[in-house]
Each structure stands twice: as structure tokens, then as C-alpha cells.
Amino acid sequence: MTSPRAPRGMHDTLPEDADLWRFIRDTAERVARLYDYRQIGTPIVEDASVFLHTAGDESDIVQKEVYLFDDRGGDRLALRPEGTAAVCRAYIEHGMSSRPQPVRLFYIGPYFRYDRPQAGRYRQLHQFGVEAIGTDSPEVDAELIDLQLTLYRELGFAPDELTLRINSIGTAETRRRFIEVLTKHFEPHVGTLSRDSQRRFETNILRVLDSKEDAGHPAVQNAPSILDYLSPEDAAHFEAVKRHLEALGIAYEVDPRIVRGLDYYARTVWEVEPPGAGGQSTIGAGGRYDGLIEVLGGPSTPAVGFATGIERIALNMRERGLGPSEERAPDVVTVPLGERGPAAAAQAAATLRAAGLSVRNGVPGRSMRAAMRGADASGARYALIVGDAEADAGTVVLKPLRGDEEQRTVAAIELSSVELSLDDHAEMDIDGDTVQLF
RNA sequence: GUGGGUGUGGCCUAGCGGUUAGGGCGUCAGGUUGUGGCCCUGAAGAUCGGGGGUUCGAAUCCCCUCACCCACCCCA
Structure with missing residues (x-):
């Protein structure tokens, strides 16, 4: 009998990963607030229709990736596969169209x-997403791209380490026209395309354009560009987005082959990825979804947003050695000895914790040597030694584990006013801004 | 969903038909009596991912299965 493991494609976050994760989350929330975005939480399960009617019937997400189940009352529910549709559902449900827009x-x-599952692709994944609902202003498209890139920069990515590629896929109407053109274009060449592309020719012809297998195929390279089929309004919108990006000093590549996997996108779409470009390389992507809220039964409402994968960010940060470097260590570790030492040490620890210090209780019953080894290995700056003699005298021995400070004996009741040289921490707090490393 | 690779104590890894399956890191305990970091000693911990076969004999060969990884597909 083998013991149970985490479900396939789902992972534990271990303490050693937690610091990086928290750094990413904290930075994401901080940057979002910098742009005056406010947090919204939605349930992990939704009525299945929230996702099934919005993502597009041909999308893989709907075809095979949604976790669907009936609850005990017979309602059809889905584990959420993405965030945008749920946020829009909440926008409608709570009448947010009567708040200041967007x-x-x-x-x-x-x-x-x-x-x-494979590297960077998991069955349970974590996303940070940002949405601006209620405006079709191209400035807001640029604002979101700016916010997203600011996040990456704050996480430590150099500007040239990530590539922003943008495109406009027009409205549903322009795409319908473009698909006709594309179908005529590829029709004579279908037989020479890869099997995947042949399938996509039937199901989602836009995807033929960014097939990796057929990237060198003449018919793909000579394919018409959707940018030539945009309506004047869409084209003007796209031009405005580009102008705003330039005004913000944001470098971008126009890539007319970008399409999105979800049908609700319209006009601006973008992707951000590291130049290396591996398999699951896109770390974040976004776009405009002007039709989604109407599909969900709300008033016609334009909106833009992006989502970025925490795991993929973490993956890339680890590759680059980015993120918090400090090992998390307690300030003090107690070394309880003898009969009465442990109780007195625990009291001393409580005093220090009340003063805001992180204190690890040493394990009683070990030899002093072992206890000191443990204290040293913890990375703590001080060992707090309490044996029977100290317990009886109401004192405590404070031994610095780093630096050349002398060991000293202090009265237990005065512990809260004893100054410990934790300057390293203080400086780091200032330099790291809100980067809490401890 | 398609194709390929990998799977040895918590982690890294040697072994590639006959070994008590070896090492490093880590963990725990010691190196005399209450002081760590180096060093030394010892201990615990592996049915060699799981199941089935071939063989006198399998971690080593074959089959199935599971998991992970890579590419595709898709996507964050």
C-alpha cells in the first residue's frame, strides 16, 4: 500500500517556497494599489454557465479542461478555470455599473x-489578475500593460528580460470577415499543413497562424494580417494604444499572429514572455473583452484585463536568482537546560515575543552542545541560555551568535528593555521598502 | 489528447544480472562535568515508484501501471 500523494498536477507549497510566493503576492498587491485597483474575491466554484458560455465552445478550456461536478442539490458547478468571467459575473451581480467607471x-x-501537467503548467495554478471594467478608452489598455510590466520590474526582472507583444484582433465582426479571408487563403494549402493545423483549419483557423510546427510554411508566412481588416474604429483604437505605450516609454512588438484562447477577447490582446521562449513561457497575458459582460446577461460594457501566472513568475525568478535572498531566521533561540530552565526560558521567550522578536523555543532535554548547535544552525543572532542556576537567580544568559559582542547575564524581568543589536534587520527593512524578509 | 525521456533512504547520487544496495548532504546522539560554527565517531532511515513476468538468481532484462520531466497541443 503506497501512501497518498498530492493529486496530479497539484502541489504543496513548502516553507522554503513560501517566502518567494509571499514576495510575489505582496508585490502584486502593492503594485495594484499603486494604480488604485482594489481587490475582489470570488468563489472557487461557480455556476458552470459562467465559464461554459463565455470562453467559447471551441476553446480547449471548455472542451476538456473544466472540472465539472454536480453538487448534492443537483446544481451544475465548475471549479473556476480563469478569473475574468467570474469577476464580470460579480460586476453584474453587485450592480457595479452604477459605480464610477471604470x-x-x-x-x-x-x-x-x-x-x-508539465513544467509551468499545472492543474491547480495561481493567477494574479487585474481588470478595468466599464471603459473602452485605449489609455486604460495601456495602463494595464504598464501595471503588468511594473509588477515584473518590481519583482526584479530587467526591462529587456521580457518581451511585450501586442496585437488587435478587432471585434467579432471584423474577425468574422478575416476568418473568411483566411479560409480562402489556406484552402488550397490545407493538404500541405501539419495535422494540427488541418484540425485548426476546421475548428479555429486563427490558430493556424501561430502554429509552431508550420511557422516556416509559406502559406503561413504569406498569410494576410488581421491588422489589414480592422474596422476604422478598431484601427484607431489600436493606434491609440500604441501611442500611449510609447508615451509611457514601453517597448512593444506588434505581432499579428497573437490570438487568444478565449473567445470573449476583442481588439487589444497582448502577451509577455521571457526572450528564451520555451514551452510554457508566457508569464502573463491580457486583452480587451468588450462583449463578455453582455454574454453574461449584463449591460453591454467594455473592459480590459490581464492575468499572470504565479508559478510561471516563480519559475522565471528562480532561474534568474531573483527574489528574497535572506533566509528566514528567528532573532533568538532559547537553550533550556536542567529541571527549571525550560519553564523560565519559555517565560523569557514570551517577554521577547511581546517586544516583537521572533523566538524559537529550544528543545528541552538535550545536551547544551546539541542545543547550541541547533541555535547556531537556526541562523538566530542570539542564544538565550536558561538553566537551573539562571532560573533560581531570575536571570538569563544572552549569547550573541554572530559578531564579537560579549555574552552577558541579564535579569529576566529586564529582558524587554535590553537592547539587542538587530541592526541588520532594521536596515534591511528600510532598504527593502515593503519587502519583508523576516 | 499525441510523441519521447526519467524514477535508488527527506534531498543529491554510485551500482546497469550474483554487493550485507555504497557515498555525500540532512536528521539524531556522542567527542566527560553548562557554551555553537570546523573536525571526528556512532545511529536511525531504502520492500531500489508500484504490480506482474523472464532467470538458479533482478535495482539491474521484458510487460503493465503510476508519477514527474521535455516537445507538441493548449494556456497563465
């Missing part, structure tokens, strides 16, 4: 897709 929202949490 409503600026962000969220962070787990999402679920029944997919074959």
Missing part, C-alpha cells in the same frame, strides 16, 4: 484546469 479590480488565487 471599476478597477484585482484578484489573486487558485484556478483549476484539467490538463496534462
